[in-house]
Amino acid sequence: MAGRDGTVVCPGSYDPVTNGHLDIITRSSQAFERVVVAIVNNPVRKGQTLFTAEERRAFIEDATSELPNVEARIFSNLLVEFARELGAKAIVKGLRAISDFEYEFEMAQLNRKLDPGIESIYMIASPQYSFLSSTGVKEMATFGGDVGDLVPGSVAAAMAERLGER
Numbered sequence: 555m556a557g558r559d560g561t562v563v564c565p566g567s568y569d570p571v572t573n574g575h576l577d578i579i580t581r582s583s584q585a586f587e588r589v590v591v592a593i594v595n596n597p598v599r600k601g602q603t604l605f606t607a608e609e610r611r612a613f614i615e616d617a618t619s620e621l622p623n624v625e626a627r628i629f630s631n632l633l634v635e636f637a638r639e640l641g642a643k644a645i646v647k648g649l650r651a652i653s654d655f656e657y658e659f660e661m662a663q664l665n666r667k668l669d670p671g672i673e674s675i676y677m678i679a680s681p682q683y684s685f686l687s688s689t690g691v692k693e694m695a696t697f698g699g700d701v702g703d704l705v706p707g708s709v710a711a712a713m714a715e716r717l718g719e720r
């Protein structure tokens with residue numbers, strides 16, 4: 555396909571993956587040759603995760619099984635190091651609103667400082683997902699809200715079970 559070029563990484567905590575993440579991953583798979591969804595093993599800024607890295611990876615594998623050029627991998631080192639190991643030329647992330655901009659600006663500059671050879675590319679979230687976040691979904695599910703059309707079915711079921719255990 556015209557415009558396809560090389561490997562990119564779509565990094566994140568994915569605790570858990572949402573339909574908004576999957577929109578960015580799917581669109582990336584149409585624009586680039588190979589997409590590695592890079593799952594942060596222990597997110598530094600986000601504290602204890604609801605799901606283990608392996609659980610988060612399995613949800614993504616399951617939800618992207620129809621996309622042959624997408625794979626999900628866990629990483630525990632610096633994102634730019636992981637990207638370099640894969641031969642990726644760019645990091646692709648979604649941008650929902652102005653509120654994301656400050657954080658993503660910092661991340662993009664940090665990653666550029668660490669490795670100027672790896673580009674950061676931002677895709678604007680599709681409007682129907684512009685309000686969606688893993689944190690918001692967890693909050694809704696904690697109080698029994700219906701998250702069925704915000705996350706894959708397997709994630710909704712696992713969240714109900716995990717949060718019910720608490």
Ligand code: PNS
Nearest residue numbers: 565566567594597598631632633634661
């Ligand atoms: O949106 P997220 O889930 O907070 O993003 C995670 C990630 C790894 C994309 C972001 O923290 C980042 O770009 N960090 C750069 C510094 C780094 O590599 N840290 C190691 C993993 S926390």
